[in-house]
Amino acid sequence: MDFFFVSDHLALDFAATLTWRTTHPIDLLAEPTDLAAWATQAGLTDHPGRVSRAALDRARQVREAIYRTAVAAERGADAAVADVRLIRECARGPQVVVALKSLGEVERRGGVDEVLATVATRAGELFGGDDRHLVRVCAGAECTRLFLDRSRAGNRRWCDKLACGSRANAAAYRRRKSGALASGSAQAGPYDT
Ligand SMILES: [Zn+2]
Known part of the structure; x- marks a missing residue:
């Protein structure tokens, strides 16, 4: 290990x-x-x-x-x-x-x-x-x-930038993306944001 x-x-x-x-x-x-x-x-x-x-x-x-x-x-x-x-x-x-x-x-x-x-x-x-x-x-x-x-x-926040920092950033990115979709700009397709 x-x-x-x-x-x-x-x-x-x-x-x-x-x-x-x-x-x-x-x-x-x-x-x-x-x-x-x-x-x-x-x-x-x-x-x-x-x-x-x-x-x-x-x-x-x-x-x-x-x-x-x-x-x-x-x-x-x-x-x-x-x-x-x-x-x-x-x-x-x-x-x-x-x-x-x-x-x-x-x-x-x-x-x-x-x-x-x-x-x-x-x-x-x-x-x-x-x-x-x-x-x-x-x-x-x-x-x-x-x-x-x-x-x-x-201001260090992560034990490890790769292990936790980038994972958190990816999650935030997904949240922003789904939030943008949910808030329903009707014209915006999933790949348009
Ligand atoms: Zn961590």
């Missing part, structure tokens, strides 16, 4: 591994091997090793704590104490080690525990700092991805 990394933050990309949360949720971390694949694609570790079912369950719990805390940040609300505690505890473990191998090449070492600790650390930095004010929810219909709005004008 190819995972998306469009949030401009590792912790938010991790939260996005549960998609379409409010309509038809799909957990992209369905199997332990999915978590290993995510960790590798996220560039966190070269060899995540074998992931146990228990580790996957824990990863999902941390992911949901991150998601809820991000939503709280986006709304300017308080984070749940239990979520903060989980993110904090998880971050205390050993982290992924990134070591220079040669010019242009690094080695990233760590199993799933180290990967989770690193994600939780990054989440802690985000939620504990000023960037928490940049957390946004994608404006795409049904899309529940979160991202950081680092645009200069502070």
Whole structure:
């Protein structure tokens, strides 16, 4: 499986591994091997090793704590104490080690525990700092991805312009078109607008 990394933050990309949360949720971390694949694609570790079912369950719990805390940040609300505690505890473990191998090449070492600790650390930095004010929810219909709005004008609306932005534009175009037809300019054929 190819995972998306469009949030401009590792912790938010991790939260996005549960998609379409409010309509038809799909957990992209369905199997332990999915978590290993995510960790590798996220560039966190070269060899995540074998992931146990228990580790996957824990990863999902941390992911949901991150998601809820991000939503709280986006709304300017308080984070749940239990979520903060989980993110904090998880971050205390050993982290992924990134070591220079040669010019242009690094080695990233760590199993799933180290990967989770690193994600939780990054989440802690985000939620504990000023960037928490940049957390946004994608404006795409049904899309529940979160991202950081680092645009200069502070007007980023989409998790991904291609995935959600162009789809929304196409829908708006269809609405305008059908609206024009429905409002019944009698002379206008479907291709005349
Ligand atoms: Zn989106």
